[in-house]
Amino acid sequence: LSYFNVGVAIYILQAPLSYYLIDELDVSSTNYNAYFTLVALPWSLKFILGSISDGIPIFQYRRKSWLLIGWILYILSCLCLAMFGRPSFIATAIFSFLMTCSYILADVCNDALCVERARHEQEEIKGAIQTAGYTIRAYGCIVGATLGTMLYNTATWGWGLTIAQLLALSGLIPLTNMIPSFWSLEEIATKNHITPSFKEIYWNIFETLQLKAVWYPMIFIYTYYIFQIPNGAWTNFLVEGLEFSDFELGLLTVSGALLYWVGMMVFKLFLFDSGWRNIYLFTSLVNFVFSIGQVVLILRYNKVLGIPDIVFALGDSAIMYFLWAINSMPTSIMFVMLCPEGSEGVTYALLTTIANLAWSVSFDIGTAFTSIWDVSNAALQKGDFTGVLYLTLLTSFLQLLPLSLLFILPNSRAEQRILRDSGEKSWLGGVVLLAVVVASIVITIIYNA
Numbered sequence: 001l002s003y004f005n006v007g008v009a010i011y012i013l014q015a016p017l018s019y020y021l022i023d024e025l026d027v028s029s030t031n032y033n034a035y036f037t038l039v040a041l042p043w044s045l046k047f048i049l050g051s052i053s054d055g056i057p058i059f060q061y062r063r064k065s066w067l068l069i070g071w072i073l074y075i076l077s078c079l080c081l082a083m084f085g086r087p088s089f090i091a092t093a094i095f096s097f098l099m100t101c102s103y104i105l106a107d108v109c110n111d112a113l114c115v116e117r118a119r120h121e122q123e124e125i126k127g128a129i130q131t132a133g134y135t136i137r138a139y140g141c142i143v144g145a146t147l148g149t150m151l152y153n154t155a156t157w158g159w160g161l162t163i164a165q166l167l168a169l170s171g172l173i174p175l176t177n178m179i180p181s182f183w184s185l186e187e188i189a190t191k192n193h194i195t196p197s198f199k200e201i202y203w204n205i206f207e208t209l210q211l212k213a214v215w216y217p218m219i220f221i222y223t224y225y226i227f228q229i230p231n232g233a234w235t236n237f238l239v240e241g242l243e244f245s246d247f248e249l250g251l252l253t254v255s256g257a258l259l260y261w262v263g264m265m266v267f268k269l270f271l272f273d274s275g276w277r278n279i280y281l282f283t284s285l286v287n288f289v290f291s292i293g294q295v296v297l298i299l300r301y302n303k304v305l306g307i308p309d310i311v312f313a314l315g316d317s318a319i320m321y322f323l324w325a326i327n328s329m330p331t332s333i334m335f336v337m338l339c340p341e342g343s344e345g346v347t348y349a350l351l352t353t354i355a356n357l358a359w360s361v362s363f364d365i366g367t368a369f370t371s372i373w374d375v376s377n378a379a380l381q382k383g384d385f386t387g388v389l390y391l392t393l394l395t396s397f398l399q400l401l402p403l404s405l406l407f408i409l410p411n412s413r414a415e416q417r418i419l420r421d422s423g424e425k426s427w428l429g430g431v432v433l434l435a436v437v438v439a440s441i442v443i444t445i446i447y448n449a
Helices: 004-013 013-025 027-053 064-082 089-118 128-151 163-177 198-211 212-226 233-243 247-273 276-292 294-296 309-338 342-369 375-380 384-399 399-408 411-423 426-446
Strands: none
Touching: 004 013, 004 064, 004 089, 004 128, 004 163, 013 027, 013 089, 013 128, 013 163, 013 233, 013 247, 027 064, 027 089, 027 198, 027 233, 027 342, 027 426, 064 089, 064 163, 089 128, 089 342, 128 247, 128 309, 198 212, 198 233, 198 342, 198 426, 212 309, 212 342, 212 399, 212 411, 212 426, 233 247, 233 375, 233 384, 247 309, 276 294, 276 309, 276 384, 276 399, 294 309, 294 384, 309 342, 309 384, 309 411, 342 384, 342 426
């Protein structure tokens, strides 16, 4: 249920707030991308929240108590922002950041509980519980995206909630379904668990980072995600250039969430035992084709073909979310296999943080790219899409570069298990990986300050 609520929280406000900022507050492409990066930043700080969960039990619970605190803080943040009525850009950015921190605290506890339970899984199905949890979260994304789209559509249908009312609703959802069910949550072997000190927690992390089974494949994972640079002007292009309504922007979110869930199910049912390298290669090449396909929409060739803008954009967005869902699962399974007992929360959070940090830096790069060509709202409103075209071409081709390092990634759970069980370590590898984490955090914070 907590995973489900995280999915709802991620998506219920995504399209409405995007439309609100761009259409009602006239936020530029650069500022919108900076806002998006700031809101995504807590995903890169998961390991800090994980260390709190591992090291500071409350009433003898390391997960249950902090999970409850996370949802209470999320509810309060939503209600506080709703009280502004028509919040400013700064207020929206600050409280959106706090909301993300709150549900990520709950999500870290979700992950830790799954990792603890994964210790009882057989090696050949290791990661199945985590996959199931993420599939449930993806279903929550569908529900959240649908609610946001259906309820915030005044410009299209003439009725709907205001942004303040939708913010209040997003806080009431976990209040009514998560809080009452909290007491039934079982936490495995926690009351009798000897809580490690923060020194022990972080030393265990550094020991884990020194493993070749960690730092070697993380070279590929970090490089791969840092080159998945988004087109920072795309949302502004849809709203200001193609005049997408709040409802149409919401439909893109719904289709993305739906296909993300479908991607999770496809992986779980058909690709769970497939080679990891083949998954990355196939999804990357197909994603490149659809990313380049955005040129058709930018140059308006879809009109020549008789395809409406919204139909073309829906198919393009949905397929990319479908592919992202599939290629994210091998790394999640790998992370589950590497967590030491007693520090499950912070170790899993740190490993996912490395991938998330790469995403954050890629968004920073995407923001910087919006300064190369003119992608201002004024240019888009005049029909000048040249800057968006060049950005699309640049970001699409850059996505292929990391495939040259694909040989570094283990091809299966069996290969990862052999690498893990060898116990091979490198102090230098651990230090470099840790330095990359710190540098990425610093860069992201400074760039968006």
